[in-house]
Amino acid sequence: MGNVGESRSDRIDAGEGGTDRAIAASWDAEYRSGRYIGEPPLPFVDDIVAAARAHGLAPGCGLYVGCGNGRNYLPLVASGLDLVGLDLSSVAIAQLTHRASERTDRLVCGNISALPAGARYPIVIAIQVLQHGDEVTSHRGVQAAKELVAPGGLLCVRVNAVGSEVDYEHDVEERGDDGRCTIRYRAGPKRGLAVHFFSAPELRGLLQDGFEPVLPLRRSVTHRATPQQGSWSQWEGIWRREPARPR
Numbered sequence: 481m482g483n484v485g486e487s488r489s490d491r492i493d494a495g496e497g498g499t500d501r502a503i504a505a506s507w508d509a510e511y512r513s514g515r516y517i518g519e520p521p522l523p524f525v526d527d528i529v530a531a532a533r534a535h536g537l538a539p540g541c542g543l544y545v546g547c548g549n550g551r552n553y554l555p556l557v558a559s560g561l562d563l564v565g566l567d568l569s570s571v572a573i574a575q576l577t578h579r580a581s582e583r584t585d586r587l588v589c590g591n592i593s594a595l596p597a598g599a600r601y602p603i604v605i606a607i608q609v610l611q612h613g614d615e616v617t618s619h620r621g622v623q624a625a626k627e628l629v630a631p632g633g634l635l636c637v638r639v640n641a642v643g644s645e646v647d648y649e650h651d652v653e654e655r656g657d658d659g660r661c662t663i664r665y666r667a668g669p670k671r672g673l674a675v676h677f678f679s680a681p682e683l684r685g686l687l688q689d690g691f692e693p694v695l696p697l698r699r700s701v702t703h704r705a706t707p708q709q710g711s712w713s714q715w716e717g718i719w720r721r722e723p724a725r726p727r
């Protein structure tokens with residue numbers, strides 16, 4: 481693993497059209513208004529810890545892409561995972577730094593390009609982050625996350641699933657035969673942003689080469705609290721990268 485202290489960065493490499501800046505601005509506003517504060521960790525955290533222990537990776541180090549302000553990051557660290565926390569939102573990183581000042585040198589504001597070149601991590605966690613952008617962008621994100629996993633390491637993913645009921649006005653910009661789609665919000669906190677919803681075959685296909693499932697893909701459904709209506713679906717899965725072949 482590279483030394484994250486060397487690459488600590490407040491730089492955000494804006495994608496085409498300044499997309500990363502727009503995503504960061506949207507999430508900055510969410511965190512300023514209290515998003516996730518006081519929320520318990522997702523149950524998926526227990527699966528990640530169990531898989532890490534089963535594969536001899538906990539205690540140990542790793543990377544959490546899109547760590548947010550800590551609802552999952554902090555319990556994962558408490559379980560013995562020494563995670564670099566990476567997030568585009570400077571407000572998320574500031575709040576997380578405030579909650580866990582001893583982790584300051586492991587927290588990085590930026591996208592994957594802020595990590596040391598060639599860095600590989602025994603465990604890579606991406607929870608509700610790889611869905612930002614259109615299909616090409618979100619597929620690139622999955623590929624980039626795969627490349628960050630060391631041989632024999634684990635990739636833990638939770639992403640938007642088809643079947644989610646979107647509560648804000650939006651346009652559907654892309655739709656595949658298997659149901660996958662990309663929407664662009666016309667209203668709400670993500671107004672103007674594109675978000676991708678993966679189908680199960682799409683995600684399995686992306687994770688096929690060089691990886692084997694450890695926790696097979698499953699759907700996690702969250703019902704909105706009344707007076708809101710409808711439900712949100714996420715895919716959750718854990719994959720192991722093939723170990724390096726002996727020479």
Ligand SMILES: C[S@@+](CC[C@H](N)C(=O)[O-])C[C@H]1O[C@@H](n2cnc3c(N)ncnc32)[C@H](O)[C@@H]1O
Nearest residue numbers: 507546547548567568569590591607608609612
């Ligand atoms: C839905 S929130 C989830 C936060 C956290 N994983 C959790 O479950 O509490 C998505 C987070 O991903 C971050 N994010 C979006 N795109 C990113 C990227 N390309 N690189 C790093 N962080 C990103 C956002 O700033 C936001 O904090």
